[in-house]
Amino acid sequence: MDSQKKFWRSLWQLRVPNKIKHFMWKACNDALPTKENLHRRHVMDSTTCDLCREHLEDTIHALWLCKDISCVWSSLEWFHQAILVQPANFRELLARFRPCQDEYKVEIFVIAAWCVWNRRNALHFNRVVSLVTSICREAVFRASNVAGVGVIFRDNRGDPIGAMSMPVPFGQSMVEMEALACQRAVQFALEIGLTRVVVIEAFLNGSGQLASFENILGDIRFQAACFQHVEFNYISCACNSVADALAKKASSALVLQEWLEDLPDDIAPLVFREVH
Ligand SMILES: [Zn+2]
Structure with a gap:
Protein backbone atom coordinates (compact mmCIF):
# COMPACT_ATOMS: atom_id res chain seq x y z
CA MET A 1 0.00 0.00 0.00
CA ASP A 2 2.85 2.34 0.86
CA SER A 3 4.54 1.89 -2.49
CA GLN A 4 1.17 2.41 -4.25
CA LYS A 5 0.63 5.65 -2.36
CA LYS A 6 4.16 6.78 -3.11
CA PHE A 7 3.70 6.03 -6.81
CA TRP A 8 0.53 8.11 -7.14
CA ARG A 9 1.88 10.92 -4.99
CA SER A 10 4.97 11.20 -7.17
CA LEU A 11 2.73 11.30 -10.26
CA TRP A 12 0.70 14.24 -8.89
CA GLN A 13 3.90 16.04 -7.91
CA LEU A 14 5.36 16.09 -11.42
CA ARG A 15 6.17 19.54 -12.83
CA VAL A 16 3.78 19.21 -15.80
CA PRO A 17 0.29 20.62 -16.58
CA ASN A 18 -2.67 18.84 -14.91
CA LYS A 19 -4.00 17.59 -18.25
CA ILE A 20 -0.78 15.57 -18.66
CA LYS A 21 -1.05 14.20 -15.10
CA HIS A 22 -4.61 13.05 -15.86
CA PHE A 23 -3.41 11.48 -19.10
CA MET A 24 -0.72 9.55 -17.17
CA TRP A 25 -3.25 8.43 -14.56
CA LYS A 26 -5.45 7.05 -17.34
CA ALA A 27 -2.50 5.37 -19.08
CA CYS A 28 -1.38 3.72 -15.82
CA ASN A 29 -4.92 2.43 -15.19
CA ASP A 30 -5.30 1.19 -18.77
CA ALA A 31 -8.18 3.62 -19.27
CA LEU A 32 -7.09 5.24 -22.57
CA PRO A 33 -9.36 4.52 -25.57
CA THR A 34 -6.84 2.25 -27.29
CA LYS A 35 -8.17 -0.11 -29.94
CA GLU A 36 -7.93 -3.03 -27.53
CA ASN A 37 -10.01 -1.18 -24.92
CA LEU A 38 -12.59 -0.06 -27.51
CA HIS A 39 -12.84 -3.63 -28.76
CA ARG A 40 -13.42 -4.88 -25.23
CA ARG A 41 -16.30 -2.40 -24.94
CA HIS A 42 -17.68 -3.60 -28.31
CA VAL A 43 -17.08 -0.17 -29.91
CA MET A 44 -14.55 -1.38 -32.47
CA ASP A 45 -14.01 -4.66 -34.33
CA SER A 46 -10.31 -4.51 -35.06
CA THR A 47 -7.63 -4.37 -32.38
CA THR A 48 -4.73 -3.86 -34.82
CA CYS A 49 -2.60 -0.72 -34.44
CA ASP A 50 -3.34 1.82 -37.23
CA LEU A 51 0.26 3.03 -37.34
CA CYS A 52 2.30 -0.16 -37.78
CA ARG A 53 -0.67 -2.35 -38.86
CA GLU A 54 1.07 -5.34 -37.28
CA HIS A 55 0.34 -5.60 -33.57
CA LEU A 56 -2.53 -5.33 -31.15
CA GLU A 57 -2.83 -1.75 -29.93
CA ASP A 58 -2.90 -1.73 -26.14
CA THR A 59 -1.52 1.12 -23.99
CA ILE A 60 2.08 -0.06 -23.84
CA HIS A 61 2.10 -0.65 -27.60
CA ALA A 62 0.57 2.75 -28.47
CA LEU A 63 2.88 4.70 -26.18
CA TRP A 64 6.11 2.73 -26.18
CA LEU A 65 6.46 -0.39 -28.32
CA CYS A 66 5.02 0.60 -31.72
CA LYS A 67 7.82 0.75 -34.30
CA ASP A 68 6.22 3.87 -35.82
CA ILE A 69 7.35 5.88 -32.75
CA SER A 70 10.63 4.06 -32.05
CA CYS A 71 12.70 7.13 -33.00
CA VAL A 72 11.11 9.07 -30.10
CA TRP A 73 12.39 6.58 -27.54
CA SER A 74 15.73 5.85 -29.17
CA SER A 75 16.68 9.53 -29.32
CA LEU A 76 17.79 9.77 -25.68
CA GLU A 77 20.11 7.17 -24.19
CA TRP A 78 18.32 6.89 -20.86
CA PHE A 79 15.04 6.15 -22.66
CA HIS A 80 16.90 3.40 -24.42
CA GLN A 81 18.23 1.91 -21.18
CA ALA A 82 14.70 1.60 -19.83
CA ILE A 83 13.74 -0.71 -22.68
CA LEU A 84 16.48 -3.31 -22.02
CA VAL A 85 13.88 -5.45 -20.24
CA GLN A 86 10.45 -5.00 -21.82
CA PRO A 87 7.91 -3.64 -19.32
CA ALA A 88 4.68 -5.63 -18.87
CA ASN A 89 2.50 -2.53 -18.84
CA PHE A 90 2.69 1.25 -18.92
CA ARG A 91 2.65 1.67 -15.17
CA GLU A 92 5.70 -0.54 -14.81
CA LEU A 93 7.45 1.50 -17.48
CA LEU A 94 6.70 4.81 -15.75
CA ALA A 95 7.97 3.36 -12.45
CA ARG A 96 11.37 2.82 -14.09
CA PHE A 97 11.76 6.55 -14.64
CA ARG A 98 10.32 7.55 -11.29
CA PRO A 99 13.51 7.33 -9.18
CA CYS A 100 15.42 9.84 -11.37
CA GLN A 101 14.58 13.19 -9.83
CA ASP A 102 17.33 15.05 -11.68
CA GLU A 103 17.27 16.75 -15.07
CA TYR A 104 13.50 16.54 -15.47
CA LYS A 105 13.77 12.97 -16.78
CA VAL A 106 10.32 11.84 -15.61
CA GLU A 107 8.77 15.04 -16.90
CA ILE A 108 10.44 14.63 -20.30
CA PHE A 109 9.19 11.05 -20.45
CA VAL A 110 5.55 11.88 -19.59
CA ILE A 111 5.42 14.90 -21.92
CA ALA A 112 6.84 12.81 -24.78
CA ALA A 113 4.31 10.03 -24.07
CA TRP A 114 1.52 12.63 -24.11
CA CYS A 115 2.79 14.02 -27.46
CA VAL A 116 2.92 10.45 -28.85
CA TRP A 117 -0.73 9.88 -27.84
CA ASN A 118 -1.85 13.24 -29.31
CA ARG A 119 -0.06 12.44 -32.55
CA ARG A 120 -1.73 9.03 -32.68
CA ASN A 121 -5.17 10.67 -32.24
CA ALA A 122 -4.44 13.37 -34.82
CA LEU A 123 -3.44 10.72 -37.38
CA HIS A 124 -6.58 8.75 -36.54
CA PHE A 125 -8.73 11.81 -37.39
CA ASN A 126 -6.60 12.80 -40.41
CA ARG A 127 -5.36 15.99 -38.78
CA VAL A 128 -1.96 17.53 -39.53
CA VAL A 129 0.74 16.25 -37.19
CA SER A 130 4.21 17.47 -36.37
CA LEU A 131 7.20 15.29 -37.20
CA VAL A 132 7.63 12.27 -34.96
CA THR A 133 11.37 13.07 -34.83
CA SER A 134 10.67 16.44 -33.14
CA ILE A 135 8.66 14.96 -30.23
CA CYS A 136 11.61 14.23 -27.97
CA ARG A 137 13.24 17.61 -28.59
CA GLU A 138 9.99 19.43 -27.83
CA ALA A 139 9.46 17.37 -24.65
CA VAL A 140 12.93 18.35 -23.38
CA PHE A 141 12.18 22.04 -24.02
CA ARG A 142 8.74 21.87 -22.44
CA ALA A 143 9.96 20.00 -19.35
CA SER A 144 12.85 22.35 -18.56
CA ASN A 145 11.04 25.41 -19.93
ZN1 LIG B 1 1.86 -0.09 -33.85
Missing part, protein backbone atom coordinates in the same frame (compact mmCIF):
# COMPACT_ATOMS: atom_id res chain seq x y z
CA VAL A 146 14.31 26.28 -21.64
CA ALA A 147 15.36 25.85 -25.23
CA GLY A 148 18.84 26.18 -26.64
CA VAL A 149 20.29 28.09 -29.56
CA GLY A 150 23.42 26.72 -31.20
CA VAL A 151 25.51 28.63 -33.74
CA ILE A 152 28.68 27.63 -35.57
CA PHE A 153 30.59 29.58 -38.23
CA ARG A 154 33.10 27.78 -40.45
CA ASP A 155 35.51 28.94 -43.14
CA ASN A 156 35.29 27.69 -46.73
CA ARG A 157 37.21 24.49 -45.83
CA GLY A 158 34.74 23.68 -43.05
CA ASP A 159 37.06 24.54 -40.14
CA PRO A 160 35.36 26.31 -37.23
CA ILE A 161 35.86 30.09 -36.83
CA GLY A 162 33.51 30.59 -33.89
CA ALA A 163 30.73 28.80 -32.05
CA MET A 164 28.08 29.77 -29.54
CA SER A 165 25.59 28.01 -27.29
CA MET A 166 22.84 30.08 -25.64
CA PRO A 167 19.79 29.14 -23.53
CA VAL A 168 16.51 30.95 -24.36
CA PRO A 169 13.11 30.74 -22.60
CA PHE A 170 10.86 28.15 -24.26
CA GLY A 171 8.75 30.11 -26.75
CA GLN A 172 5.48 29.62 -28.56
CA SER A 173 6.74 27.42 -31.34
CA MET A 174 9.77 25.64 -32.68
CA VAL A 175 9.75 28.03 -35.65
CA GLU A 176 10.11 31.00 -33.33
CA MET A 177 13.05 29.28 -31.60
CA GLU A 178 14.73 28.84 -34.97
CA ALA A 179 14.16 32.52 -35.80
CA LEU A 180 15.88 33.48 -32.53
CA ALA A 181 18.79 31.19 -33.46
CA CYS A 182 19.10 32.95 -36.81
CA GLN A 183 19.00 36.39 -35.18
CA ARG A 184 21.71 35.37 -32.73
CA ALA A 185 23.83 33.85 -35.52
CA VAL A 186 23.77 37.13 -37.49
CA GLN A 187 24.69 39.14 -34.37
CA PHE A 188 27.50 36.74 -33.53
CA ALA A 189 28.92 36.95 -37.06
CA LEU A 190 29.03 40.77 -36.77
CA GLU A 191 30.62 40.61 -33.31
CA ILE A 192 33.49 38.43 -34.50
CA GLY A 193 34.04 40.63 -37.55
CA LEU A 194 32.84 38.41 -40.41
CA THR A 195 31.92 40.31 -43.57
CA ARG A 196 30.86 37.62 -46.03
CA VAL A 197 28.54 34.96 -44.60
CA VAL A 198 26.15 32.21 -45.62
CA VAL A 199 23.63 31.55 -42.81
CA ILE A 200 22.36 27.99 -42.90
CA GLU A 201 19.25 27.69 -40.81
CA ALA A 202 16.23 25.50 -40.20
CA PHE A 203 13.44 28.05 -39.66
CA LEU A 204 13.25 29.59 -43.13
CA ASN A 205 10.89 26.79 -44.12
CA GLY A 206 8.19 27.85 -41.64
CA SER A 207 6.88 30.83 -43.61
CA GLY A 208 3.26 30.21 -42.50
CA GLN A 209 3.87 31.52 -39.00
CA LEU A 210 6.12 34.48 -39.76
CA ALA A 211 3.69 37.16 -38.56
CA SER A 212 4.09 36.17 -34.91
CA PHE A 213 7.76 37.14 -34.81
CA GLU A 214 8.00 39.85 -37.44
CA ASN A 215 10.13 41.94 -35.03
CA ILE A 216 12.84 39.23 -34.95
CA LEU A 217 12.87 39.03 -38.75
CA GLY A 218 13.07 42.83 -39.01
CA ASP A 219 16.11 42.80 -36.75
CA ILE A 220 17.74 40.04 -38.82
CA ARG A 221 17.21 42.06 -42.05
CA PHE A 222 18.56 45.24 -40.40
CA GLN A 223 21.73 43.56 -39.11
CA ALA A 224 22.27 41.51 -42.27
CA ALA A 225 22.54 44.77 -44.27
CA CYS A 226 25.94 45.35 -42.57
CA PHE A 227 27.58 42.41 -44.37
CA GLN A 228 29.37 42.74 -47.72
CA HIS A 229 27.69 39.52 -48.73
CA VAL A 230 24.97 37.52 -46.97
CA GLU A 231 22.97 34.49 -48.03
CA PHE A 232 20.35 32.49 -46.13
CA ASN A 233 19.94 28.78 -46.82
CA TYR A 234 17.64 26.16 -45.37
CA ILE A 235 18.86 22.85 -43.94
CA SER A 236 17.16 20.28 -41.70
CA CYS A 237 18.36 19.99 -38.07
CA ALA A 238 19.44 16.40 -38.72
CA CYS A 239 22.03 17.63 -41.25
CA ASN A 240 23.37 20.34 -38.95
CA SER A 241 24.56 18.13 -36.10
CA VAL A 242 27.08 20.60 -34.67
CA ALA A 243 24.57 23.45 -34.26
CA ASP A 244 22.05 20.95 -32.90
CA ALA A 245 24.55 19.65 -30.31
CA LEU A 246 25.43 23.25 -29.30
CA ALA A 247 21.71 23.99 -28.84
CA LYS A 248 21.28 20.92 -26.63
CA LYS A 249 24.36 21.95 -24.63
CA ALA A 250 22.73 25.35 -23.97
CA SER A 251 19.53 23.85 -22.62
CA SER A 252 21.47 21.73 -20.11
CA ALA A 253 24.25 24.21 -19.16
CA LEU A 254 21.85 27.19 -18.84
CA VAL A 255 24.64 29.73 -19.48
CA LEU A 256 25.79 31.56 -22.60
CA GLN A 257 29.08 30.13 -23.88
CA GLU A 258 31.19 31.27 -26.83
CA TRP A 259 34.27 29.77 -28.45
CA LEU A 260 36.63 31.19 -31.07
CA GLU A 261 38.47 28.68 -33.28
CA ASP A 262 38.71 25.98 -30.59
CA LEU A 263 35.58 24.03 -29.68
CA PRO A 264 34.57 22.07 -26.55
CA ASP A 265 35.80 18.44 -26.50
CA ASP A 266 32.34 16.93 -26.90
CA ILE A 267 31.53 19.07 -29.99
CA ALA A 268 34.85 19.00 -31.91
CA PRO A 269 34.50 15.37 -33.18
CA LEU A 270 31.11 16.27 -34.71
CA VAL A 271 32.70 19.07 -36.77
CA PHE A 272 35.26 16.64 -38.09
CA ARG A 273 32.59 14.06 -38.95
CA GLU A 274 30.39 16.63 -40.73
CA VAL A 275 33.26 17.94 -42.88
CA HIS A 276 34.74 14.57 -43.89
Whole structure:
Protein backbone atom coordinates (compact mmCIF):
# COMPACT_ATOMS: atom_id res chain seq x y z
CA MET A 1 0.00 0.00 0.00
CA ASP A 2 2.85 2.34 0.86
CA SER A 3 4.54 1.89 -2.49
CA GLN A 4 1.17 2.41 -4.25
CA LYS A 5 0.63 5.65 -2.36
CA LYS A 6 4.16 6.78 -3.11
CA PHE A 7 3.70 6.03 -6.81
CA TRP A 8 0.53 8.11 -7.14
CA ARG A 9 1.88 10.92 -4.99
CA SER A 10 4.97 11.20 -7.17
CA LEU A 11 2.73 11.30 -10.26
CA TRP A 12 0.70 14.24 -8.89
CA GLN A 13 3.90 16.04 -7.91
CA LEU A 14 5.36 16.09 -11.42
CA ARG A 15 6.17 19.54 -12.83
CA VAL A 16 3.78 19.21 -15.80
CA PRO A 17 0.29 20.62 -16.58
CA ASN A 18 -2.67 18.84 -14.91
CA LYS A 19 -4.00 17.59 -18.25
CA ILE A 20 -0.78 15.57 -18.66
CA LYS A 21 -1.05 14.20 -15.10
CA HIS A 22 -4.61 13.05 -15.86
CA PHE A 23 -3.41 11.48 -19.10
CA MET A 24 -0.72 9.55 -17.17
CA TRP A 25 -3.25 8.43 -14.56
CA LYS A 26 -5.45 7.05 -17.34
CA ALA A 27 -2.50 5.37 -19.08
CA CYS A 28 -1.38 3.72 -15.82
CA ASN A 29 -4.92 2.43 -15.19
CA ASP A 30 -5.30 1.19 -18.77
CA ALA A 31 -8.18 3.62 -19.27
CA LEU A 32 -7.09 5.24 -22.57
CA PRO A 33 -9.36 4.52 -25.57
CA THR A 34 -6.84 2.25 -27.29
CA LYS A 35 -8.17 -0.11 -29.94
CA GLU A 36 -7.93 -3.03 -27.53
CA ASN A 37 -10.01 -1.18 -24.92
CA LEU A 38 -12.59 -0.06 -27.51
CA HIS A 39 -12.84 -3.63 -28.76
CA ARG A 40 -13.42 -4.88 -25.23
CA ARG A 41 -16.30 -2.40 -24.94
CA HIS A 42 -17.68 -3.60 -28.31
CA VAL A 43 -17.08 -0.17 -29.91
CA MET A 44 -14.55 -1.38 -32.47
CA ASP A 45 -14.01 -4.66 -34.33
CA SER A 46 -10.31 -4.51 -35.06
CA THR A 47 -7.63 -4.37 -32.38
CA THR A 48 -4.73 -3.86 -34.82
CA CYS A 49 -2.60 -0.72 -34.44
CA ASP A 50 -3.34 1.82 -37.23
CA LEU A 51 0.26 3.03 -37.34
CA CYS A 52 2.30 -0.16 -37.78
CA ARG A 53 -0.67 -2.35 -38.86
CA GLU A 54 1.07 -5.34 -37.28
CA HIS A 55 0.34 -5.60 -33.57
CA LEU A 56 -2.53 -5.33 -31.15
CA GLU A 57 -2.83 -1.75 -29.93
CA ASP A 58 -2.90 -1.73 -26.14
CA THR A 59 -1.52 1.12 -23.99
CA ILE A 60 2.08 -0.06 -23.84
CA HIS A 61 2.10 -0.65 -27.60
CA ALA A 62 0.57 2.75 -28.47
CA LEU A 63 2.88 4.70 -26.18
CA TRP A 64 6.11 2.73 -26.18
CA LEU A 65 6.46 -0.39 -28.32
CA CYS A 66 5.02 0.60 -31.72
CA LYS A 67 7.82 0.75 -34.30
CA ASP A 68 6.22 3.87 -35.82
CA ILE A 69 7.35 5.88 -32.75
CA SER A 70 10.63 4.06 -32.05
CA CYS A 71 12.70 7.13 -33.00
CA VAL A 72 11.11 9.07 -30.10
CA TRP A 73 12.39 6.58 -27.54
CA SER A 74 15.73 5.85 -29.17
CA SER A 75 16.68 9.53 -29.32
CA LEU A 76 17.79 9.77 -25.68
CA GLU A 77 20.11 7.17 -24.19
CA TRP A 78 18.32 6.89 -20.86
CA PHE A 79 15.04 6.15 -22.66
CA HIS A 80 16.90 3.40 -24.42
CA GLN A 81 18.23 1.91 -21.18
CA ALA A 82 14.70 1.60 -19.83
CA ILE A 83 13.74 -0.71 -22.68
CA LEU A 84 16.48 -3.31 -22.02
CA VAL A 85 13.88 -5.45 -20.24
CA GLN A 86 10.45 -5.00 -21.82
CA PRO A 87 7.91 -3.64 -19.32
CA ALA A 88 4.68 -5.63 -18.87
CA ASN A 89 2.50 -2.53 -18.84
CA PHE A 90 2.69 1.25 -18.92
CA ARG A 91 2.65 1.67 -15.17
CA GLU A 92 5.70 -0.54 -14.81
CA LEU A 93 7.45 1.50 -17.48
CA LEU A 94 6.70 4.81 -15.75
CA ALA A 95 7.97 3.36 -12.45
CA ARG A 96 11.37 2.82 -14.09
CA PHE A 97 11.76 6.55 -14.64
CA ARG A 98 10.32 7.55 -11.29
CA PRO A 99 13.51 7.33 -9.18
CA CYS A 100 15.42 9.84 -11.37
CA GLN A 101 14.58 13.19 -9.83
CA ASP A 102 17.33 15.05 -11.68
CA GLU A 103 17.27 16.75 -15.07
CA TYR A 104 13.50 16.54 -15.47
CA LYS A 105 13.77 12.97 -16.78
CA VAL A 106 10.32 11.84 -15.61
CA GLU A 107 8.77 15.04 -16.90
CA ILE A 108 10.44 14.63 -20.30
CA PHE A 109 9.19 11.05 -20.45
CA VAL A 110 5.55 11.88 -19.59
CA ILE A 111 5.42 14.90 -21.92
CA ALA A 112 6.84 12.81 -24.78
CA ALA A 113 4.31 10.03 -24.07
CA TRP A 114 1.52 12.63 -24.11
CA CYS A 115 2.79 14.02 -27.46
CA VAL A 116 2.92 10.45 -28.85
CA TRP A 117 -0.73 9.88 -27.84
CA ASN A 118 -1.85 13.24 -29.31
CA ARG A 119 -0.06 12.44 -32.55
CA ARG A 120 -1.73 9.03 -32.68
CA ASN A 121 -5.17 10.67 -32.24
CA ALA A 122 -4.44 13.37 -34.82
CA LEU A 123 -3.44 10.72 -37.38
CA HIS A 124 -6.58 8.75 -36.54
CA PHE A 125 -8.73 11.81 -37.39
CA ASN A 126 -6.60 12.80 -40.41
CA ARG A 127 -5.36 15.99 -38.78
CA VAL A 128 -1.96 17.53 -39.53
CA VAL A 129 0.74 16.25 -37.19
CA SER A 130 4.21 17.47 -36.37
CA LEU A 131 7.20 15.29 -37.20
CA VAL A 132 7.63 12.27 -34.96
CA THR A 133 11.37 13.07 -34.83
CA SER A 134 10.67 16.44 -33.14
CA ILE A 135 8.66 14.96 -30.23
CA CYS A 136 11.61 14.23 -27.97
CA ARG A 137 13.24 17.61 -28.59
CA GLU A 138 9.99 19.43 -27.83
CA ALA A 139 9.46 17.37 -24.65
CA VAL A 140 12.93 18.35 -23.38
CA PHE A 141 12.18 22.04 -24.02
CA ARG A 142 8.74 21.87 -22.44
CA ALA A 143 9.96 20.00 -19.35
CA SER A 144 12.85 22.35 -18.56
CA ASN A 145 11.04 25.41 -19.93
CA VAL A 146 14.31 26.28 -21.64
CA ALA A 147 15.36 25.85 -25.23
CA GLY A 148 18.84 26.18 -26.64
CA VAL A 149 20.29 28.09 -29.56
CA GLY A 150 23.42 26.72 -31.20
CA VAL A 151 25.51 28.63 -33.74
CA ILE A 152 28.68 27.63 -35.57
CA PHE A 153 30.59 29.58 -38.23
CA ARG A 154 33.10 27.78 -40.45
CA ASP A 155 35.51 28.94 -43.14
CA ASN A 156 35.29 27.69 -46.73
CA ARG A 157 37.21 24.49 -45.83
CA GLY A 158 34.74 23.68 -43.05
CA ASP A 159 37.06 24.54 -40.14
CA PRO A 160 35.36 26.31 -37.23
CA ILE A 161 35.86 30.09 -36.83
CA GLY A 162 33.51 30.59 -33.89
CA ALA A 163 30.73 28.80 -32.05
CA MET A 164 28.08 29.77 -29.54
CA SER A 165 25.59 28.01 -27.29
CA MET A 166 22.84 30.08 -25.64
CA PRO A 167 19.79 29.14 -23.53
CA VAL A 168 16.51 30.95 -24.36
CA PRO A 169 13.11 30.74 -22.60
CA PHE A 170 10.86 28.15 -24.26
CA GLY A 171 8.75 30.11 -26.75
CA GLN A 172 5.48 29.62 -28.56
CA SER A 173 6.74 27.42 -31.34
CA MET A 174 9.77 25.64 -32.68
CA VAL A 175 9.75 28.03 -35.65
CA GLU A 176 10.11 31.00 -33.33
CA MET A 177 13.05 29.28 -31.60
CA GLU A 178 14.73 28.84 -34.97
CA ALA A 179 14.16 32.52 -35.80
CA LEU A 180 15.88 33.48 -32.53
CA ALA A 181 18.79 31.19 -33.46
CA CYS A 182 19.10 32.95 -36.81
CA GLN A 183 19.00 36.39 -35.18
CA ARG A 184 21.71 35.37 -32.73
CA ALA A 185 23.83 33.85 -35.52
CA VAL A 186 23.77 37.13 -37.49
CA GLN A 187 24.69 39.14 -34.37
CA PHE A 188 27.50 36.74 -33.53
CA ALA A 189 28.92 36.95 -37.06
CA LEU A 190 29.03 40.77 -36.77
CA GLU A 191 30.62 40.61 -33.31
CA ILE A 192 33.49 38.43 -34.50
CA GLY A 193 34.04 40.63 -37.55
CA LEU A 194 32.84 38.41 -40.41
CA THR A 195 31.92 40.31 -43.57
CA ARG A 196 30.86 37.62 -46.03
CA VAL A 197 28.54 34.96 -44.60
CA VAL A 198 26.15 32.21 -45.62
CA VAL A 199 23.63 31.55 -42.81
CA ILE A 200 22.36 27.99 -42.90
CA GLU A 201 19.25 27.69 -40.81
CA ALA A 202 16.23 25.50 -40.20
CA PHE A 203 13.44 28.05 -39.66
CA LEU A 204 13.25 29.59 -43.13
CA ASN A 205 10.89 26.79 -44.12
CA GLY A 206 8.19 27.85 -41.64
CA SER A 207 6.88 30.83 -43.61
CA GLY A 208 3.26 30.21 -42.50
CA GLN A 209 3.87 31.52 -39.00
CA LEU A 210 6.12 34.48 -39.76
CA ALA A 211 3.69 37.16 -38.56
CA SER A 212 4.09 36.17 -34.91
CA PHE A 213 7.76 37.14 -34.81
CA GLU A 214 8.00 39.85 -37.44
CA ASN A 215 10.13 41.94 -35.03
CA ILE A 216 12.84 39.23 -34.95
CA LEU A 217 12.87 39.03 -38.75
CA GLY A 218 13.07 42.83 -39.01
CA ASP A 219 16.11 42.80 -36.75
CA ILE A 220 17.74 40.04 -38.82
CA ARG A 221 17.21 42.06 -42.05
CA PHE A 222 18.56 45.24 -40.40
CA GLN A 223 21.73 43.56 -39.11
CA ALA A 224 22.27 41.51 -42.27
CA ALA A 225 22.54 44.77 -44.27
CA CYS A 226 25.94 45.35 -42.57
CA PHE A 227 27.58 42.41 -44.37
CA GLN A 228 29.37 42.74 -47.72
CA HIS A 229 27.69 39.52 -48.73
CA VAL A 230 24.97 37.52 -46.97
CA GLU A 231 22.97 34.49 -48.03
CA PHE A 232 20.35 32.49 -46.13
CA ASN A 233 19.94 28.78 -46.82
CA TYR A 234 17.64 26.16 -45.37
CA ILE A 235 18.86 22.85 -43.94
CA SER A 236 17.16 20.28 -41.70
CA CYS A 237 18.36 19.99 -38.07
CA ALA A 238 19.44 16.40 -38.72
CA CYS A 239 22.03 17.63 -41.25
CA ASN A 240 23.37 20.34 -38.95
CA SER A 241 24.56 18.13 -36.10
CA VAL A 242 27.08 20.60 -34.67
CA ALA A 243 24.57 23.45 -34.26
CA ASP A 244 22.05 20.95 -32.90
CA ALA A 245 24.55 19.65 -30.31
CA LEU A 246 25.43 23.25 -29.30
CA ALA A 247 21.71 23.99 -28.84
CA LYS A 248 21.28 20.92 -26.63
CA LYS A 249 24.36 21.95 -24.63
CA ALA A 250 22.73 25.35 -23.97
CA SER A 251 19.53 23.85 -22.62
CA SER A 252 21.47 21.73 -20.11
CA ALA A 253 24.25 24.21 -19.16
CA LEU A 254 21.85 27.19 -18.84
CA VAL A 255 24.64 29.73 -19.48
CA LEU A 256 25.79 31.56 -22.60
CA GLN A 257 29.08 30.13 -23.88
CA GLU A 258 31.19 31.27 -26.83
CA TRP A 259 34.27 29.77 -28.45
CA LEU A 260 36.63 31.19 -31.07
CA GLU A 261 38.47 28.68 -33.28
CA ASP A 262 38.71 25.98 -30.59
CA LEU A 263 35.58 24.03 -29.68
CA PRO A 264 34.57 22.07 -26.55
CA ASP A 265 35.80 18.44 -26.50
CA ASP A 266 32.34 16.93 -26.90
CA ILE A 267 31.53 19.07 -29.99
CA ALA A 268 34.85 19.00 -31.91
CA PRO A 269 34.50 15.37 -33.18
CA LEU A 270 31.11 16.27 -34.71
CA VAL A 271 32.70 19.07 -36.77
CA PHE A 272 35.26 16.64 -38.09
CA ARG A 273 32.59 14.06 -38.95
CA GLU A 274 30.39 16.63 -40.73
CA VAL A 275 33.26 17.94 -42.88
CA HIS A 276 34.74 14.57 -43.89
ZN1 LIG B 1 1.86 -0.09 -33.85
